[in-house]
Each structure stands twice: as C-alpha cells, then as structure tokens.
Amino acid sequence: MFIETKDLTKNFGGLVAVKSVDFSIEEGKINAIIGPNGAGKSTFFNLVSGSYTPSSGKVIFKGKDITNLPSHKIANLGVARTFQTTNLFEQATVLDNVIVGHRLRTESNLLDAILRTKRYKREEKKCRDKAMEVLDFVGLTGITDKLAGSITQEEKKRVAFALALATEPEVVFLDEPAAGINPGETDGLADLMRKMVKKGITVCLIEHKMQMIMKLADKIMVLNYGEKIAEGTSEEIMNNEAVIEAYLGGDASA
Template sequence: MYLETKKLTKKFGGLLAVNEVDFSIKKGKINAIIGPNGAGKSTFFNLISGFHPPSSGEIIFKGTDITKLPSNKIATLGIARTFQTTNLFEGSTVFDNVVIGHRLRTKSNLFDAIFKTKRLKQEEEKCKEKALEVLQLVGLAKTADSLVSNITQEEKKRVAFALALATDPELVFLDEPTAGVNPDETEELSLLIEKMAGKGITICLIEHKMKMVMKLADNIMVLNYGEKIAEGLPEEINNNEAVIKAYLGGSASA
C-alpha cells in the first residue's frame, strides 16, 4: 500500500470534522477528494500533511506510520502540498519564491552561512538549478524575474505548483488548484496536473469543478459531514445515489 488512512478522525471541540475515514491513495495516479463545502476535505489534507494532529486513527506512508510526524518531517519524506489560498511573497520575484522550496533538501547550517562554506555555495547553486527546472516544467521560465505582485492569479497557481515540486516530492496534495481561475485557465492547469502525473508524481487533489475531476481523476473519494460516503472510479461516483443526494441535498452544500 502506498499511502493509506485508517479510521482517521479529527475533532475540534464538539465538532467532528473528519470521522473514521479509510482511504488509500493509488501510487502514480491522480486521486481526488470531493464533497460539498464543509465536508472536511481540507481538514483531511491537513491531517495527512502534518498541519493538524489527528484525534485518532492512523496514517501509513510506504509502510511507515507517519501519524504523529510534524509537517516539516512529512515534507522530507516526499509529500508536498499547495493551499487553497496561495500564500506567496508578493514583493519577491517568481524565481526567489521557488528557490526556497529546495532548501528542504539541503544540509547547510549556521556555520556554513557565517563562513560562506563550499557546501553552502554548492547547495545554493543546486537550489537555483532546481528552481529553473520546475519553472520550466510549469511553464513559467519566462516569468522567473517578474514580481509575484505583477503576475496573474493563474500564474500564481503555477508558482505554488513549482514551489511544491521544488521540494522533490513523490506525492503532491493540491488543495483546490483551479479555484478563482476561468475555464480556459482551468483547462491549462488540468494539463499541467496530467504532465506532473506523467513524470511519475502521485497526485491527490481537492476540487469543486466536477467536470475537471471526472476527466482527470483515476480514483475519487467523496466526503460529506466528515464521513466517507463513496469511493471509486469517476463513472461509479457519477452514478452513486449517496453522492447525488449529498450534492443536491440543499443544506449539505451550504
């Protein structure tokens, strides 16, 4: 098994945000998590990526229990993520924003920084090379020197992808990667997600745009009120009564 959750649960006070969810992410595939607003999707991502500790349950990655690991340790294992709201340094260039990503893989310490050691210089060079490589991959090589404050919303999404890719991940969580962009840009970002998957990166995404999910995903899980109500292939999910009810049930989508 690649990555799986067993009875994963998160309570915030009296609120049960994620309730005993069993889910397995298929290696090398595009996995998707869907559900009405407030279904617990982002909380589920936050549990797996170490931003919130689970109340109970387990997270197993390649046979290792990572349930209690903090986010920085989980990132070093090869798990990266983007956020619903793209938090970038607006006053810095696209390149400088992305360079930070590969620092996760460097060994330099305070001594190296103070004495400008050979190791520091080599690692800085490697970070720059990696940044250029991932900017090329996401189609932003020509935008590298632009200030983030001057680029479009769709380009900011691509910078967030590049930042995640700069950490050398094997599994990337994308939290609503096409929120706030138009249909043409959604199509372009879908192609980029397919391109990432084509390079052997496993993808798990949260997305509200159903047409896109049904076209992209190999495997879909549906959450509603923190509980898993369905999992399967796109065509199975499309025809699932519980899923149709969750989306058309009125209060669930509030």
C-alpha cells in the same frame, strides 16, 4: 499500499470534522477528494500532511506509520502540499520564491550562510538549478525575474505547483488548484497535473470544479459531514445515489 488512512478521525471540541475515514491514495494516479463546503476535505489534507494531529486513527505512507510526525518530517519523506490561498513572498521574484522550496533538501545551516562556505555556495547553485528546472516544467521560464506580487492568479497557481515540485516529492496534495481561474486556465492546470503523473509523481487534489474532476481523476472519494460516503471512478461517483443526494443533487459547482 502507497498512502493509506485507517479510521482517521479529527475532533475540534464537540465538532467531528473527519470521522473514521479509510482511504487509500493510489500511486502514480490522480486521486481526488470532493464534497460540499464544510465536508472535511481540507482537514483530511491537514491530517495526512502533518499540519494536524489526528484525534484517532492512522496515516500510513509506504508501510510507515507517519500519524504523529510533524509536517516538516513528512515533507522530507516526499509529501508536498499546496494551499487554497497561494501565499508567496510578493516582493521577491518568482525564481527566489521557488528557490525556497528546494532548501528542504539542503544541509547548509545559518553559519554556512553567514560565512558563505563552499557547501553553502554549492547548495545555493543546486537550489537555483532546481528552481529553474521546475519553473520550466510548469511553463513559467518567461517570468522568473518578475515580482510574485505582479503576476496573474493563474501564474501564482503554477508557482505554487513549482514550489511543491522543488521539494522533490513523491506525492503532491493540491488544495483547490483551480479556484479563481477561468475554464481555459483550468484545462491548462489539468494538463499540468497529468504531466506530473507522467513524471512519476502521485497527485491528490481537493477541487470544487466537478467537470474538471470527472475528466481528470482516476479515483475519487466523496466526503460529507466528515464521513466518506462514496469512493470509486468518475462513472461510479456520478451514478452513486448517496453522492447525488448529498452533493450533485444540489449545486454541482459548489
């Protein structure tokens, strides 16, 4: 099993945000988590990526229990994640923003940086080369020298993808990657996710754009009030009574 959660639960005081969720993220596929607002989707992401510690239950990555590991150690294992709000260094170039991502894979310390040692210079070149490689992959080589604050919302989304890819992940968690962009741009990001899977990277995303998910995802989990109410293929989810009642029966784009 690639990534598995067992009885995963998170309480915030009296509120149960995620309740006893068992889910397996399948390697080499596009896995999606959907559900109404407040269903516990982002909390689930935060638990798997180490931003939150579970109240109970386990997170297993490739047979290793990572439940209580801090997020930077989980990232080192090959788990990357983007956030709903794309926070970039607005006054830095696109290239410099992405260079930061590969620092996770380098060994230089502050002293190396101050003294500009051979190791620092070698790793700096490696980070730059990696940043250019992933920017090419996401289709942004034309804007590498632009300030991040001056680029479009869709380009910022692609920079967030590039940042995640610069960490050389095995799996990328994407938190609402298509929020705030138009349908044509949404299709472009969907193509980029398929391209990531072809490259051998597993994708797991939270998304509200149902049309996109139903066309894109190999496997879908539906959360409602923190509980898993369904799991399966697009077809199975669309025909599931509990899902229709809890989610699709209301505003399908909510």
